[in-house]
Amino acid sequence: MESIFHEKQEGSLCAQHCLNNLLQGEYFTPVDLSSIAQQLDEEERMRMAEGGVLSEEYRTFLQQPSGNMDDSGFFSIQVISNALGVWGLELILFNSREYQRLMIEPVNEKAFICNYKEHWFTVRKLGQQWFNLNSLLTGPELISDTYLALFLAQLQQEGYSIFVIRGNLPECEADQILRIMRVEQQHRPKLIGEDEAQTSAGQRPSVQQGLETRHGMEEGVIDEDEEELRKALALSRQDIEVEDEEADLRRAIQLSMQGASGSSTIIGTKEPTPTIIPSTTESTAGGVPQSTPSESLTAEELRRRRQAYFDRQSQQQAQSASSPDTKLTGGEPDAGHKRSQ
Known part of the structure; x- marks a missing residue:
């Protein structure tokens, strides 16, 4: 899996890692995403000003922090959507009625972006196989076709918002290689810092418990026979x-x-007397x-x-x-x- 691009977590820049792991390259930096967020903030300010710059609503808006980014490195869904728009890609909410009417199997899609409590990560198909490209993991995690739907269902149950990626993703080396060969994963990647957390706290982080729940689902999937x-x-x-x-x-x-x-x-004999x-x-x-x-x-x-x-x-x-x-x-x-x- 050396050919698969996988950015690991740095600070709170999971939105940047999510986009780059999806596009399979260093396409976006924090500065790029900040510029998009500032542009969105300005557009929102101009719309609010249409109601009057002296209005109470406008003054309240100016006092509020940006809803598109913060100092920790978080970026909103609007920022991610605009960033993907540069590549001709769009987001569709996975559990929306419009999408569910299409009756499309998840395995037939190209990629998903998942979000929960300001954490973003990508699940993408490369070649003929699916991979969890979560920046919190030490490496890509292979997901079988049969497990993909269960994996997404478990994420939804845990409160994740899932978006389907529509459009043509840019060509990448990993996709080309995995079209002609398949890979096997002997050991699942761990969470970054998991070993240190186990040593210091004596237990696994709560996020890992969620991952283990999903792994348990995969291992529990058996055929009817x-x-x-x-x-x-x-x-x-x-x-x-x-x-x-x-x-x-x-x-x-x-x-x-x-x-x-x-x-x-x-008493003391091995066989009972006849009765x-x-x-x-x-x-x-x-x-x-x-x-x-x-x-x-x-x-x-x-x-x-x-x-x-x-x-x-x-x-x-x-x-x-x-x-x-x-x-x-x-x-x-x-x-x-x-x-x-």
Whole structure:
């Protein structure tokens, strides 16, 4: 991207950087823009004087500072518009009704100028690729065609005014080179002074947070197939969780039926002793009927039996606490049953 002209921020001269980055050359200086601003101020003064130089409105106007420039280096949209008029270029408000009626995709335009709180920057197409030429960045930022519309929408959401550039931009070296080749960007450019800001303040500047939000949008853009795959994976994970829960319920019911029938797991062995369950339905001590292994149980029945099992365990623990001679361990049966040997 060495061929791309990119003026970096100096003072508050973002309007100058915006214009030069758009035109891809050092076409305007602060003196040039100041001259345009002074000319606009004089035209406004003459219009106000038409109402009478002794009028209150005229005297008030003379006392007010210029609305087209200030000492910090800020220049108004009127100054930028007049400067572009020298090149036969005009500005159209991106979200105006007149422009929206045209139904033009942003990717089919040539360039945009963006403004928020007196900061101006350019987004321009060079060759077949789009670049964010913000003077606050350390270099040009590549913007994919698919992300451009989202990028502009995010700027609007943040309060930016966006203007479409209409007319023929001057020829430039970068445009000629990028017509026959494409570039890739391995690392996004940082904000100027970002590293120093992180070291001194321990956090990123607020402007960078806005940039990261937009980057997050780009990284979050996935095709429909990927989205469907994610949904399928999410559903499969839910099914697995349900299966795991049902397996836990079945194990809990098996333990409860073992405890009621006098069978248990011998402490210290790896495998449980076989449990014989009658084929006919019987009532256990907890009032929960037993069933054959082949009988299919619904989730509601499993939950009900598990709850009954937990209730019996609570009763057994209460009895154990009142009777010091009775001891319950792991899968041991409750009082009244002898431990199988």
